[in-house]
Amino acid sequence: MSDMKMSTKKSITGAIVGWILSLMVIGPVYIIVINSFKTRGQIFSDQLGWPEVFSFEFYSAAAKQMSYLNSLKNSLIIVGISVVFIVLIASMAAWALARRNTRGSRILFYMFLATMLIPFQAVMIPLIQYFNSWRLGSGDFAFKMIDSRYGLIFMNIGFGMSLSIFLYYGFVKSVPLEMEESAKIDGCNQWSTFWQVVFPNLLPITVTVAILNVINYWNDYLLPSLVLRKPALRTIPLSTFFFFGEFNIQWNLALAGLVMTIIPVIIFYLLAQRYIISGVMAGAVKG
Amino acid sequence: MKKVFVVMALVLVLALVSTACGGGKSDVVKITFMQSKTEIQSDLQTVVDDFNEKNEGIEVELLGTSGDNYATVLQSNFAADPATAPTIFSMSGPDTVNFEKFMAPLDDTEAAKLLPDNLKDAVVIDDKLIGLPSAVEGYGLIYNADMLSDAGIDPASLNSIDALVSAFEKLATVEGVDAPLGFAKENYFIFIHFFNWGAALDPDYSENLAKVGTGEQTLADIPSIKQWADDLDKIKEFTNKGLVSYDDQVAGFSAGKYAMIHQGVWAQQVIDQNEVEFDYGFIPYPTGGNDKLAVGTATAWSVNNEASEEQQKAAKTFLDWLITSDEGQKHSADLLNFIPAYTGVKAPAGNLTESVAEYAGSGKTVGWVYNTDFPSGMDVDGTTSIQKYYADQIDSAGLLQELSDAWVKNYK
Amino acid sequence: MNDSNNTVARPLADTDIRQRLELYKKKKARRSRLTFFLFILPALLFFANVVLVPFISGIVYSFTDWGGFSFAGSQFTGLENYRTAFSDARFVQSFLFSFKYAFAMLVLVNLIGFSLALLVSSKIKTKNVLRSIYFMPNMIGGLILGFIWQFIFSKLFVQLGEVLGAEGAFFNWIIDERMAFWSLVIVGVWQQAGYAMIIYIAGLQSISTDVKEASQIDGASWGRQLRHILLPLMVPSFTINMFLTLSKALKEYDINLALTNGGPYGTTEMVAMNVFQTAYRFNDFAEAQAKAVLFFLVIMVITLFQVNLTSRREVSA
Structure with a gap:
């Protein structure tokens, strides 16, 4: 009984500490949300105060200028497909690299790792030049990497490899070998061992990899701005460009646009994190 | 296992579906148009839609990206393949030189005939007209007319630095005034625009600045620049030292924290959005007794010379329509608020725009020589140096010395 | 593995069996190398195209006077750019x-x-x-x-x-x-x-x-x-x-x-x-x-x- 009390007390203290810390985040986020309802004049005369009139005027104006639904569709397609491929491909590669302990595999692993250090600005023009040469046919049905969603998806997958392999690699190393070996004895080949035994056990890290990649790509501006040219292909961040002039920024619309950009990710995170926990439970039952 | 394949299959189908899109008519010339002023983007879209409706053989597609990203996107487009880069693109400032090799001559357009000679400096390279200015813009000191008249100051009398300084002394005591004069901290505002006064007031600036670049002389050897630096010493204590962003600067002006700001006609829209209750107007910055406004051409539109012949022709048709046709003129003035760079073209309403048009009409202007005669990178180095000056790390002689050194380093 | 090896090897040293065993081991090793390769192949494919190729081009560019547009026509300048970088x-x-x-x-x-x-x-x-x-x-x-x-x-x-x-x-x-x-x-x-x-x-x-x-x-x-x-x-x-x-x-x-x-x-x-x-x-x-x-x-x-x-x-x- 006293143990129970102790832990309840602890958890209440924890929650209080947690909420106090969260003010560090809520404060700045409050500044974003509250100012997204204000006129430009009021934003700079009174940044902290309540808006004079609460209206969703700027949200609907921002949504209209951003072609929100179309941009949302583009973002969902691009980020969704990129992340699914990243998860499948990176987990396979990381497993192979982690389980095969040779100098070659270590060199490969370090190569993936090292390239995470390349500043994007240093590869951006060569990258666009290289993929611009991947072009077949002409007109609307041409195959082209530049100015197409699949082109951007392809590049996202490539850029996502290092981080994801890195994350999987560490995790695979800490997963016991026994199950894989018993699967081998059962006559499974490597392919089915991986998908039937290993991959399900990687679920918690898979969810984490997915979350981190969604965060990285959902908000990405620079690469999509170089790859996607047609207005119809714009992702959500790209479509907020209207609000950002060189000097003249329409802050109320920009802030409303930001809120509308991140809400889908927060929903995704809330849904996804359940799987981290349920994944652990599944692992615990089996282990 | 099965689930994985179902997901993969779904993904592939989605990918395929998402790539399919409608075909176009083949007899229409498609051109793309990218420009850096996002604040006019949606109005420009209206204009483009109107054009597309009225001109059957041509379809203009308006592209765009955020202001700070524009140069990067344009560079990568041209680096990848100039033929697929935008057919019409906007360009301003020192970047113009880099893109010159992709700019088709526009001397044969209707608009070119209406462009007065004094505005050709920034858009003519080697006797070739490489861009059509979208508009004329000007900057100077924007003053709060109500505050000045309350303090008994006639803006027209502020025609010398000493007159300005004594006005500042009075204005500094007005309640609510943080600093009589506000600068914004962005590179162009804190340094380039302001330094341009000293450079442009020299009658032989082109030759003299080039000599600074080759190290034959320093900036202090150019009298108008030396004068600019001396005058800066006099006004320094009355400024806000350029510590606030453009947004804050204009908001501060609107709220009466600054009696004047060093800004351009583009601020009018922002001041109006702030719903100010006082009158405001433009005066020149009177360094060395200057009575001229700094007027130059805003971004100019260029046509990509690697686009196909038909596309280049269509691009010129569009630009001529926008600048010279009755419909285009109406759009330019009423929707886009362009102060015309072309003679006999409709002007927009508004107090700052009108006063720029007035100064330009009476020839009381100095040019924006940074577009043509400052080495690239001076905005970065100049900002560093003038921040040091405001922070009392160097004096005005040190400032000119550092600027001269940077001039030599960046000169090519 | 060791046990089975021994049991096979215990009868009279039959070189034929040994050779076959060696062959079998090699084949298995080759097969596992192949599986390994197949597992990382997709990752390598994307990675090499998206990261390695541009990065290597970027390195090549750094030894030239490339001007930011097409690479064609750029001249090799050796370590010149590195020298300027260091002196900055x-x-x-x-x-x-x-x-x-x-x-x-x-x-x-x-x-x-x-x-x-x-x-x-x-x-x-x-x-x-x-x-x-x-x-x-x-x-x-x-x-x-x-x-x-x-x-x-x-x-x-x-x-x-x-x-x-x-x-x-x-x-x-x-x-x-x-x-x-x-x-x-x-x-x-x-x-x-x-x-x-x-x-x-x-x-x-x-x-x-x-x-x-x-x-x-x-x-x-x-x-x-x-x-x-x-x-x-x-x-x-x-x-x-x-x-x-x-x-x-x-x-x-x-x-x-x-x-x-x-x-x-x-x-x-x-x-x-x-x-x-x-x-x-x-x-x-x-x-x-x-x-x-x-x-x-x-x-x-x-x-x-x-x-x-x-x-x-x-x-x-």
Whole structure:
């Protein structure tokens, strides 16, 4: 009984500490949300105060200028497909690299790792030049990497490899070998061992990899701005460009646009994190 | 296992579906148009839609990206393949030189005939007209007319630095005034625009600045620049030292924290959005007794010379329509608020725009020589140096010395 | 394996059987090498095209006078760009500044990220909401970041200083040479601690509940549990997070641009900004490539050293 009390007390203290810390985040986020309802004049005369009139005027104006639904569709397609491929491909590669302990595999692993250090600005023009040469046919049905969603998806997958392999690699190393070996004895080949035994056990890290990649790509501006040219292909961040002039920024619309950009990710995170926990439970039952 | 394949299959189908899109008519010339002023983007879209409706053989597609990203996107487009880069693109400032090799001559357009000679400096390279200015813009000191008249100051009398300084002394005591004069901290505002006064007031600036670049002389050897630096010493204590962003600067002006700001006609829209209750107007910055406004051409539109012949022709048709046709003129003035760079073209309403048009009409202007005669990178180095000056790390002689050194380093 | 080997080999030394066995082993090794290759092939395919090819072109460009457009027609200039890069005092200064920043970030992001992860992995209520709140800053980047934090530093801090009479501590940090550094660190930690937290949560979750329960039954104090059980098992997560923080901090551009833009007077310019400006403001594209390559080499040595160091402490399962 006293143990129970102790832990309840602890958890209440924890929650209080947690909420106090969260003010560090809520404060700045409050500044974003509250100012997204204000006129430009009021934003700079009174940044902290309540808006004079609460209206969703700027949200609907921002949504209209951003072609929100179309941009949302583009973002969902691009980020969704990129992340699914990243998860499948990176987990396979990381497993192979982690389980095969040779100098070659270590060199490969370090190569993936090292390239995470390349500043994007240093590869951006060569990258666009290289993929611009991947072009077949002409007109609307041409195959082209530049100015197409699949082109951007392809590049996202490539850029996502290092981080994801890195994350999987560490995790695979800490997963016991026994199950894989018993699967081998059962006559499974490597392919089915991986998908039937290993991959399900990687679920918690898979969810984490997915979350981190969604965060990285959902908000990405620079690469999509170089790859996607047609207005119809714009992702959500790209479509907020209207609000950002060189000097003249329409802050109320920009802030409303930001809120509308991140809400889908927060929903995704809330849904996804359940799987981290349920994944652990599944692992615990089996282990 | 099965689930994985179902997901993969779904993904592939989605990918395929998402790539399919409608075909176009083949007899229409498609051109793309990218420009850096996002604040006019949606109005420009209206204009483009109107054009597309009225001109059957041509379809203009308006592209765009955020202001700070524009140069990067344009560079990568041209680096990848100039033929697929935008057919019409906007360009301003020192970047113009880099893109010159992709700019088709526009001397044969209707608009070119209406462009007065004094505005050709920034858009003519080697006797070739490489861009059509979208508009004329000007900057100077924007003053709060109500505050000045309350303090008994006639803006027209502020025609010398000493007159300005004594006005500042009075204005500094007005309640609510943080600093009589506000600068914004962005590179162009804190340094380039302001330094341009000293450079442009020299009658032989082109030759003299080039000599600074080759190290034959320093900036202090150019009298108008030396004068600019001396005058800066006099006004320094009355400024806000350029510590606030453009947004804050204009908001501060609107709220009466600054009696004047060093800004351009583009601020009018922002001041109006702030719903100010006082009158405001433009005066020149009177360094060395200057009575001229700094007027130059805003971004100019260029046509990509690697686009196909038909596309280049269509691009010129569009630009001529926008600048010279009755419909285009109406759009330019009423929707886009362009102060015309072309003679006999409709002007927009508004107090700052009108006063720029007035100064330009009476020839009381100095040019924006940074577009043509400052080495690239001076905005970065100049900002560093003038921040040091405001922070009392160097004096005005040190400032000119550092600027001269940077001039030599960046000169090519 | 050994046993079967022996049983086969025990009868009279039959070279034929031995040879077959060798052959079988080789074949199996080849097959496992092939499977290994097939497993990493897709990753390599994407990676090589997207990362390696452009990066190698970038390295080639750094030895030429490439002007930022088509590479055709560029001349090889040997080490010229590297020489100019080294003689650029601003570049060297930005290098040092980046290291200082990365070091502060390495310590603070991981300390705070790990503490947050511990907090939201314990049994407290509303932990799911808290997690979502903590990771939100990661979604806020670019100019909006500047909007919020410039306001906080240049207005809120000034007002706080006036109200509290503590102008010595609360003033506009962004325009002060010394405190501008810390303002960058604060915003960086604010933005990235939640990201680190997510990875630490995954690490904490992967420690089996058996271990946790066993240690609790032992009656070990919380401090001992942390030091002797949790921390050693968390080393892989630390390796990952420290590498990520370090590489992100060294490549930082967004925060630098949004908050200080290199000011006051160029003292807070980080390497990525220097490289970007070399290309786009000073129009020296090839020199920018050389700077990026140099920078890459240096951070690679440092971070691989760090990974090697921490991964040696990893407890293998």
